[in-house]
Amino acid sequence: MSLELSVVVLAAGMGTRMKSALPKVMHKVAGKPMVNHVIDAAAKLDAVKTMVVVGPDMPKLVEAVAPHPTFEQTNRLGTAHAVLAAKDGLLGLTGNVLVLYADSPLFTAETLKRLVDAREEGDHSVAVLGFRPDDPTGYGRLVTDGKTGMLTAIVEDKECDDAQRLINFCNSGVMCFRAEDMIATLEAIDNTNAKGEYYLTDAVEVARNNGKSCVAVEVDEAETLGVNSRPQLAAAEAILQDRLRTNAMNEGATLIDPASVFLSADTKLGRDVIVEPNVVFGPGVTVGDNTVIKAFSHLESCVVGQGADIGPYARLRPGAEIGDGAKVGNFVEIKKAIVEDGAKVNHLSYIGDARVGAKANIGAGTITCNYDGYRKQHTDIGAGAFIGSNSSLVAPVEIGDGAIVGAGSTVTGKIDKDALVLTRAERTEKPGWAAAFRDKMRALTGKK
Structure with missing residues (x-):
């Protein structure tokens, strides 16, 4: 030509x-x-x-x-x-x-x-x-x-x-x-x-x-194939998905069960990426070399670095940037947030409008409370910080490098580098109270 x-x-x-x-x-x-x-x-x-x-x-x-x-x-x-x-x-x-x-x-x-x-x-x-x-x-x-x-x-x-x-x-x-x-x-x-x-x-x-x-x-x-109906649209999707899967594998990615993986036209998978079954890639996804995307994960408009570990059941929403060697585990949702190299968000967490510093550890059940009903606010978690399980980080909040947040805490404001923060209520214990309560209720209800 x-x-x-x-x-x-x-x-x-x-x-x-x-x-x-x-x-x-x-x-x-x-x-x-x-x-x-x-x-x-x-x-x-x-x-x-x-x-x-x-x-x-x-x-x-x-x-x-x-x-x-x-x-x-x-x-x-x-x-x-x-x-x-x-x-x-x-x-x-x-x-x-x-x-x-x-x-x-x-x-x-x-x-x-x-x-x-x-x-x-x-x-x-x-x-x-x-x-x-x-x-x-x-x-x-x-x-x-x-x-x-x-x-x-x-x-x-x-x-x-x-x-x-x-x-x-x-x-x-x-x-x-x-x-x-x-x-x-x-x-x-x-x-x-x-x-x-x-x-x-x-x-x-x-x-x-x-x-x-x-x-x-x-x-x-x-x-x-010309598309004039919904069934024909589905037929075109099937043909193009087969092309995309074959191309991804020819370029060095492993799709364990290709038929269950759905790619977008612009999906970019690096060499030696492993994609487990039932993974969906929405538009705008780039995955670095040697990364594992585990089963039932959903990724869209995000960047995943080299050697990362994603899923199973992870959701990476638009604006998520996952660093090299980082881990995003089961039932974790990341939105418009940076998870830096080696950081871990392993279980049942939501990280939105945030930075998670290198090698920081986010405990199970942690959430960033980024929306007050009118505005989105930013959460900054320093390198090497440790966030205990079931913590709520109410943005705007800044947690210094190496700081530790005790499990179950609700955190606001700024936390200094290497500090320990605990926001739990003081423990109260009343010996024998539970047994007395049950006796009282049996007497009132007649139930054993």
Whole structure:
């Protein structure tokens, strides 16, 4: 691929079968909207310009694709009409123009590059991605010349004759155009068909009638899935999860039970990371080398250092930063907090809006009381500090390096370095009181 590449992403569909107030292409696969998967694939090809065709009243979609320019298809009159909605952006382009569908998030950059290369190498007017399903019923057929192998037509399923119906080479919808004659080709397409729409597939016929060549490139069917319903969204998720898991393992991570681990498109796992079963990685997670993520943990928008030990049943929320060799144990929740190198938060604790210093130890049941109903406040726990079990740290609070907080304490304010703090009530003991109480209650109730 040596010529410039521009991209048009069609995203104006209403997606009524999704039964959602959200634009169809904003539904997420592996933690990222489908439209952004498509844009990111094009970005890997160093596209000089990416344009997105949207429908009316889609502000969330416009925001999601920024800073790429958007063009509105006010009346939905077919796929060729949709591409021409971006005519102002197409003017003056040279090289290649790739037309993609925002509801088809599984095409890889490698596949798209093969299509662009094929168009460019033969200087074809149009190149089309095709696939071979087991059952081609319902798909447009790609008709090729038996001698040259060139694409001669795209025939919709309902319009196929008996011979064409036997063809199992089908249209994926993805096309690459020669930029210099793309607008003229699209404007020559008419709507003399049953639906009265302008079909992008007719570009092949127009190009051929003008004496120009077209070509088809074969792709694996799994990449071609278009999402129009919730079941299809789930199918796309399953395919992409398999890709992400395989890539993670090929890059040096161990997934003990891959099928039970769910990754996001941007999950980054270091070498020799071990992920136990039933772990979920939300968007924005980076895990360093030699870390163990134990079963049933959930991580999102967080950074985990090297050699850390997370879980089981840990929850790392956005803003959590876990240092090298740190431990976050079972039923521990960390939110917008730094747990520095070698620190331990092993059991049943909540740490939010806080810093836990290096090699500090947080006892079971400790919580940072960071919210007063109106404001979030910060808790700072010094290096080597020891917080006894079942302590409540009422922010804003600062605990010095090496300080010890006795179990069951409620702490406020500032604690000096190496100090001991105890806030328990003085013990009261009344010998024999419990036995006397039981005797009294038996007499009152008649119960033994």
